[in-house]
Amino acid sequence: MTPTEFDVVVIGGGIAGVSIGYELAADRRVCLVEQEGTLAFHTTGRSAALYLETFGNASVRALTGASRAQLTDPPADFDGPILASRPYLVFAREGRGDALTAFYDDVRRQAPAVELLSADDAVGLAPYLRRAAIEAALIDPASMDIDVHALHQGYVRGLRRRGGEIRTHAAVTALDRAHGVWTAAFGDGRTVRAPVVVDAAGAWADTVAECAGAAPIGVRPMVRTIFGVDAPEGLETSNLPVVNDLDDAFYIKPEANGLLCSPADDTPSHPHDVRPGDLEIARAIDSINEVTDLRIRHVRSSWAGLRTFAPDRSPVVGFDPGVEGFFWFAGQGGYGIQMADGLARSGAAVFRGEALPDDVVARGVQATVLAPDRF
Structure with a gap:
């Protein structure tokens, strides 16, 4: 040809x-x-x-900040809006408060809206968190969902x-x-x-x-697993923040009538059509149930993708x-x-x-x- x-x-x-x-x-x-x-x-x-200006290393955070204007006011070819408000809450378990303060000091240079929270404030924003398991938290109110x-x-x-x-x-x-x-x-x-x-x-x-x-x-491709669960009866998810464990044991992102959860895994892989790992899902459920009142027992759906990092x-x-x-x-x-x-x-x-x-x-x-x- x-x-x-x-x-x-x-x-x-x-x-x-x-x-x-x-x-x-x-x-x-x-x-x-x-x-x-x-x-x-x-x-x-x-x-x-x-959209998280607290996410990644300094170069990533800088490039993310430089992308905000386009995401906020996209060109004519882009169906808008692309962003929707979704605060991002990071909590530290008992004994990890100093590490959370260090994280706050690092990220607030490029994300000045970030605020430290008490454990009580964190539970007020994400009521499924178990107060006794949390020492401190921070919130990024400028975080956004991306379409x-x-x-x-x-x-x-x-x-x-x-x-x-x-x-x-x-x-x-x-x-x-x-x-x-x-x-x-x-x-x-x-x-x-x-x-x-x-x-x-x-x-x-x-x-x-x-x-x-x-x-x-x-x-290097790294596997990231996600699974969906039903929200407990009576829990309104529309205004909940994303919740992330400081030590990356899991994160929870609200969606309509449910919650998307992830073990925040970074499992080295080869390039292929990756599938979710049952062991990673089980580990995440154990970690989530330790510090929340969600009592997850059933997974509604699951999938995985490859996140590829340079050294x-x-x-x-x-x-x-x-x-x-x-x-x-x-x-x-x-x-x-x-x-x-x-x-x-x-x-x-x-x-x-x-x-x-x-x-x-x-x-x-x-x-x-x-x-x-x-x-």
Whole structure:
């Protein structure tokens, strides 16, 4: 088959791929390819995302803050609103109050709305918490629920409106470069050609890199399990905060007529269509029942996704130091949705050889912190 010509081939149809594809399509002919039959299949579409400026390391928090304006006032291609208020409460068990104070001191620099709470105040906001099990708490009143579908589809519509092409059922089987141009081959015999390949393949990022002859950088998929339970009779969930154990034994996120729970697991994995782990669910239920009055006995539904981290848990953005025309856009971890705008704008700037956006720089992020050669 005759290959199709583009300026950029973006590999991966999750939030990473569609966001960087959207930004690059402003002045490039972009083809986005996805191995599955639907976009956002493995991670983005399974996310119970929050907008949290207290979440992740300093770079992640900065990029999240730089993304707030777009999420609050999205462009015309995005169905709004994308954000809805959902306070985030972190509690410390008995004996862990000092650790919670240290966490507060760390995050309030970039999330000044965060407040310390007494244990009584925490139980007042989340009445299913068991008072005797809690020493102290903090709350981020600026936390938000994110409509993941609306955000992802907004990028998809915007990418197409800017002339970008999206192909599904397009698993890359070979990447070959000759005369300054990549040829990406797919299992059905189709090919596309472009001078630059953007690796936004999430859990498969290192696999794609090796296919292109680039050295893997050690991005590691981690399993995150989620399960749904019914709310106890009489518990109104609409105004409840997300509740997170300081030591990440679990978190609980309200949903309509129920609660989404997670063991907050980070189990190393290989890239595949991951399934929830019964042992992790059982562990989370035990931890939740220790410090709450929920008395969970039955799981209504469960699923799992892959959160992919670089070794230092910061995103990897930039051209590979050893392979011409190969651009990394990987390692978003569990933060890719909340920092999509700031990271995609930063990625597009690095791609074009420009300085990072002013608002990103003002928050303390430098391109060297994201660059793949930092490893």
